[in-house]
Amino acid sequence: xxxxxLTLLVICIISAISLTVVHLTGGLPPDxxxxxxKLFGILACIIIAVVCMVLLGSLLLNKRHVYYxxxxxxxxxxxxxxxxxxxGLASCPEVFHLKSCYVVFVSMIAFTILxxxxxxxxxxxxxxxx
Numbered sequence: 001x002x003x004x005x006l007t008l009l010v011i012c013i014i015s016a017i018s019l020t021v022v023h024l025t026g027g028l029p030p031d032x033x034x035x036x037x038k039l040f041g042i043l044a045c046i047i048i049a050v051v052c053m054v055l056l057g058s059l060l061l062n063k064r065h066v067y068y069x070x071x072x073x074x075x076x077x078x079x080x081x082x083x084x085x086x087x088g089l090a091s092c093p094e095v096f097h098l099k100s101c102y103v104v105f106v107s108m109i110a111f112t113i114l115x116x117x118x119x120x121x122x123x124x125x126x127x128x129x130x
Contacts, residue, residue, distance in 0.1 A: 001121065002059065005114045009056040012107060016049035019093065019100065037081055037090055037101075047077050048104055055111060064119040071112055078105040 020043055023035035036045035051074040058066035081101035084090040092101035 001114060001118045005059060005111070005118060006056065008107070008110065008114070009052050009059070012052040012104075013049055013056065015095070016045045016052060019095070020045040020049065023093075035093055037084075037092060039077060039080065044077060044081055044101075048074065051077070055115075059115070059118070062122060064115075064122075067115055067119070071108060071115065074104070074108045074111070078108050 019036055023043060023045060036043040038044065039047060051070050054070035055067055055074070058064070058070060078101060081090065081092055082099075082105045085092045085099060085101050092099040094100065095103065
């Protein structure tokens with residue numbers, strides 16, 4: 001369980017950082033599609049990269065409360081941009097013809113399910129050792 005979660009988090013970090021680099025180097029699509037959207041002047045790709053780093057660090061250090069806080073921030077950001085995209089107020093960048101804001105939202109759901117399963121298992125192990 002932990003290996004799968006770690007792998008998915010590393011993929012999330014690499015993807016978010018690569019989208020940020022593409023955005024900052026001007027490698028935006030020529031057809032005018034947007035790069036990373038901004039929240040309070042900060043690129044959403046950077047926010048998601050930081051969220052995934054927090055999730056990764058908290059998983060490695062077994063800090064479930066920090067993990068859940070990171071999930072709350074990730075859900076908030078992904079919900080904000082997904083809803084704005086659905087309402088036509090913004091347009092999230094596409095990766096392999098998938099809107100990145102939707103991918104992040106689904107990823108946060110997966111991180112929640114896997115994280116809850118992992119931390120429950122960890123708590124059962126710890127209570128069994130006492």
